[in-house]
Structure formats: structure tokens, C-alpha cells
Amino acid sequence: MRILALATEAFGGFGGIAQSNRDLFRALSLSHDVVVLPRRSTQKTLTDRNIIQKKPRFNKVVYSLTALRTLRREGPFDLIFCGHLFMAPLALWLSCLGKVPFWLQIYGIEAWARPCGSLRAAAERAGLVTAISRYTRRKFLSWADFPSEKAKVLPCTYGEQFYPGAKSDALVSRYDLNGKKVLLTVGRISSSERYKGHGYVLEALVRLRNNYPNLIYLIVGDGDDRPRLERRAAELGVTGSVRFIGRVKDEELPEVCRLADVFVMPSTGEGFGIVFLEAAASGVPVIGGNADGSLDALAEGKIGRCVDPQNVAEIVEAIQESLQSPKPNPSAVQKFSRENFNHHVSSVIARRSAGDDEAISAGKIASRKKEGGQALRSQ
Incomplete structure (x- = not known):
């Protein structure tokens, strides 16, 4: 599967969201090709095999045009990943143009309160929503008209470089x-x-x-x-x-x-x-x-x-x-080990809702129109 990933920050970024994105993209790259479009990057970028990160584009208009150009020139893509609620309208637009589903990842306070109409409408048309905690998932479902079975919890992981030892x-x-x-x-x-x-x-x-x-x-x-x-x-x-x-x-x-x-x-x-x-x-x-x-x-x-x-x-x-x-x-x-995280990511991508084992994989992406939007069923 080829994934076009929209992200505020990833490789070369700082903070929890950037780290979460890096971990997720590395997990996805074990089985899929990932093209990352970051808004920001503040240091030298290092990416893994099967991951390509484009030059950051902070300007909103330039970023949107870059995403469109990437979709058209480097496609086809099988899935649009949206790494922030505020980017959901762009992800929906690309999803419609490319005729592929989009997956929205939500983190914390940005998704806890009811957003403006355009953000809410775009989020509600995502095929899959993953939240990094149960709390964020509950907050999202409190305002979104979205099927609860398609809103999953995908917790974070940590690096193997963190282990007990003496003080330096x-x-x-x-x-x-x-x-x-x-x-x-x-x-x-x-x-x-x-x-x-x-x-x-x-x-x-x-x-x-x-x-x-x-x-x-x-x-x-x-x-x-x-x-x-x-x-x-x-x-x-x-x-x-x-x-x-x-x-x-x-x-x-x-x-x-x-x-x-x-x-x-x-x-x-x-x-x-x-x-x-x-x-x-x-x-x-x-x-x-x-x-x-x-x-x-x-x-x-x-x-x-x-x-x-x-x-x-x-x-x-x-x-x-x-x-x-x-x-x-x-x-x-x-x-929360890396091994368990990778398995969890694979499960989210590979399976539909509980009881339905039809895979969402390259060659078996279901792009459905239901209740006015495209849908991607997840595990």
C-alpha cells in the first residue's frame, strides 16, 4: 500500500506529536510505502527505508498545492493519512480527488472541543479515526457524528534507548x-x-x-x-x-x-x-x-x-x-513496547470492524460512499 501522509511535524520535528508521527510512520513503513508532507522541520531529517519525507512547507496555501502536486505526480496512493484535525479539510479534498479513503489521527486538546463547521464536517467524513488515548476518543465522539466502531484507540510507544541505568x-x-x-x-x-x-x-x-x-x-x-x-x-x-x-x-x-x-x-x-x-x-x-x-x-x-x-x-x-x-x-x-505498537498499527490497517476479517490492504481498499462520505472500515 502507498500512503500519502499529511503531518504538522515528523522527522526533524520536536515534541510529542512529532515523535508520535515518527513512530507511526516507521511502523507503517514495515509493510507499506509512506510519503510524508510536513508543515515544519527544524533539524536535519533522517528517514527510514520505505519512507520519503518532502521538504517542509509552512505556508498553508503552498502546503496545500504541494500536497495536490504530490498526489497527482507521485500517485496513485491507496490512503491519505491526516496527522492533525486542522488538516482534515485538506485531507478530505485530496481523498475526493484521488478517490481513496482518508484516515484521521487525533491527539489531545485540538480534538476535545467541538470545532468549527468545516473541521467537523471533514472529520466526520474520515474513513477511520484513531485517537492516542481513550480520553481523546471519548471527547471526539461527544461532538462528532461519527460511527463509534470506526474510532479506534492507537496508543503511543517509546524508544528502546530508554532503559534503567546509572546517572551520567x-x-x-x-x-x-x-x-x-x-x-x-x-x-x-x-x-x-x-x-x-x-x-x-x-x-x-x-x-x-x-x-x-x-x-x-x-x-x-x-x-x-x-x-x-x-x-x-x-x-x-x-x-x-x-x-x-x-x-x-x-x-x-x-x-x-x-x-x-x-x-x-x-x-x-x-x-x-x-x-x-x-x-x-x-x-x-x-x-x-x-x-x-x-x-x-x-x-x-x-x-x-x-x-x-x-x-x-x-x-x-x-x-x-x-x-x-x-x-x-x-x-x-x-x-507499550515498539513490538506491540507495530502489531497494533498493523491490526488497525489490516482489519475491518470486529467480526469482519476482510483485509484493507493494497488491492483491497474499500472506498464506499455512505451517509454522504467516503468510509474506511478498520479493525
């Missing part, structure tokens, strides 16, 4: 962490994404310092909300216990995860949270919120502690318990 002496020295206990949060620090919970962890730090005077809060990530958090740390009197280290390279992130004694991100708007898996796979106790897609990543408490993300007392208690408990066995996170 070089990084301990770089960030002045010798003899320190380390709390860690990894995520974009954006004014539009204040749901990560950094502020609540800063408040928790105030209460924890009496019992843990050597406790350091290591914040990985950058964005326009960093100055506000730095001011908040100063207001709370914990500036000396906080390290803002900015964005780190992908290849360095596993060692940064192993610096942590506790990973904590009490979010209220997380679609899933790949970083929870990465920290847990590194043998680090994990704390997340109980009000969003984090519950799926935490396996409802089997992988990490679930707290009310806006209750500082609960966060404090969870951190204390995590610091005092033995490090967890990372085997609990194996359900």
Missing part, C-alpha cells in the same frame, strides 16, 4: 546535581500549553524542601512561558532549587531521564504523554494527572501514580511516597 556523571556535573534528589518534567513550556502542571510542582517544592533540602526540580523544554515560570519560582523562593535546562537533543534525553529520582507532570490537558513511558522505561517512578489522557499512559496506576493535577497536597504526598519507595520495575511499561 557528566550530566550530574553539568547541572550541579551531585548529592541531589531530582524531580523531572519534560515538555514544551508554552503559554498555550500551561496544562503541563509546572506551576503546581513549583508549589509542591515549597512544601517538600523542609524534609528534602537537597531536592532539585529539573525542567526540560523551552517556550514563551518560561519567563513566567521563572518569575513564579522567584515568588515562591525556590529559584535555587529549580534548573531550567531548555530543550535537549533527542540522543541525550534518555540520559536526562535517568537523572531523575521522580518524574512528575500533573497535567490537565495531555492527550497521552509519551514522556511518562520514557521515564517509566528508564526505571523512574512516575506521577501524572488523573484528568486527561495521562491515565492511559499510566495504565490507570499500574505504571505510575495518578493524582488530582490541581491538588498540591496530593502531588506532595505522591512525590514523598515515590522518593521513599524502591524504584519500580520497568516491565510494566512493556505493553
Whole structure:
């Protein structure tokens, strides 16, 4: 099968959506050819066999014309993959022109509230919708007139480079962490994404310092909300216990995860949270919120502690318990392994709805018109 993939970011991008796309495209490339059209790419791109990533086109009009040209000149394609709800109208247009179904992937807050008419109409005509968590799926179905059996959960995975190990002496020295206990949060620090919970962890730090005077809060990530958090740390009197280290390279992130004694991100708007898996796979106790897609990543408490993300007392208690408990066995996170993820992706692509084993494969793509739209039945 040949797949034309529309994506905001993939290879060369930063953040959870870019990582999710890379993992998905690599899984698809095991059996299919994937042509990726990214909107953004901020570093050298490296792609795998059976994956071609085109030059990024940020301008909306130029991007749309590039997608049309790719469809016509490099087709035929068997499937259009749409990597963001906001790109659904373009995906639907290409789907109609190419007479092939399109698959919509949704992540988090972009799909939780009822969108404008054009986005809603396009999403409702997707043949398949996959959500990275049950929470996002439920939110989508609350506003979309869409068959629930065609809305699937496709959880994220994590890389094999995340595993337990000793703290890096070089990084301990770089960030002045010798003899320190380390709390860690990894995520974009954006004014539009204040749901990560950094502020609540800063408040928790105030209460924890009496019992843990050597406790350091290591914040990985950058964005326009960093100055506000730095001011908040100063207001709370914990500036000396906080390290803002900015964005780190992908290849360095596993060692940064192993610096942590506790990973904590009490979010209220997380679609899933790949970083929870990465920290847990590194043998680090994990704390997340109980009000969003984090519950799926935490396996409802089997992988990490679930707290009310806006209750500082609960966060404090969870951190204390995590610091005092033995490090967890990372085997609990194996359900999200790359092998299981690849199998799950294959199942979504290869099977129709439960009880119907007719494959959706090259040479057996069903493009049906039903209730005013094309349909692709999935597992």
C-alpha cells in the first residue's frame, strides 16, 4: 500500500506529536510505502527505508498545492493519512480527488472541543479515526457524528534507548546535581500549553524542601512561558532549587531521564504523554494527572501514580511516597513496547470492524460512499 501522509511535524520535528508521527510512520513503513508532507522541520531529517519525507512547507496555501502536486505526480496512493484535525479539510479534498479513503489521527486538546463547521464536517467524513488515548476518543465522539466502531484507540510507544541505568556523571556535573534528589518534567513550556502542571510542582517544592533540602526540580523544554515560570519560582523562593535546562537533543534525553529520582507532570490537558513511558522505561517512578489522557499512559496506576493535577497536597504526598519507595520495575511499561505498537498499527490497517476479517490492504481498499462520505472500515 502507498500512503500519502499529511503531518504538522515528523522527522526533524520536536515534541510529542512529532515523535508520535515518527513512530507511526516507521511502523507503517514495515509493510507499506509512506510519503510524508510536513508543515515544519527544524533539524536535519533522517528517514527510514520505505519512507520519503518532502521538504517542509509552512505556508498553508503552498502546503496545500504541494500536497495536490504530490498526489497527482507521485500517485496513485491507496490512503491519505491526516496527522492533525486542522488538516482534515485538506485531507478530505485530496481523498475526493484521488478517490481513496482518508484516515484521521487525533491527539489531545485540538480534538476535545467541538470545532468549527468545516473541521467537523471533514472529520466526520474520515474513513477511520484513531485517537492516542481513550480520553481523546471519548471527547471526539461527544461532538462528532461519527460511527463509534470506526474510532479506534492507537496508543503511543517509546524508544528502546530508554532503559534503567546509572546517572551520567557528566550530566550530574553539568547541572550541579551531585548529592541531589531530582524531580523531572519534560515538555514544551508554552503559554498555550500551561496544562503541563509546572506551576503546581513549583508549589509542591515549597512544601517538600523542609524534609528534602537537597531536592532539585529539573525542567526540560523551552517556550514563551518560561519567563513566567521563572518569575513564579522567584515568588515562591525556590529559584535555587529549580534548573531550567531548555530543550535537549533527542540522543541525550534518555540520559536526562535517568537523572531523575521522580518524574512528575500533573497535567490537565495531555492527550497521552509519551514522556511518562520514557521515564517509566528508564526505571523512574512516575506521577501524572488523573484528568486527561495521562491515565492511559499510566495504565490507570499500574505504571505510575495518578493524582488530582490541581491538588498540591496530593502531588506532595505522591512525590514523598515515590522518593521513599524502591524504584519500580520497568516491565510494566512493556505493553507499550515498539513490538506491540507495530502489531497494533498493523491490526488497525489490516482489519475491518470486529467480526469482519476482510483485509484493507493494497488491492483491497474499500472506498464506499455512505451517509454522504467516503468510509474506511478498520479493525
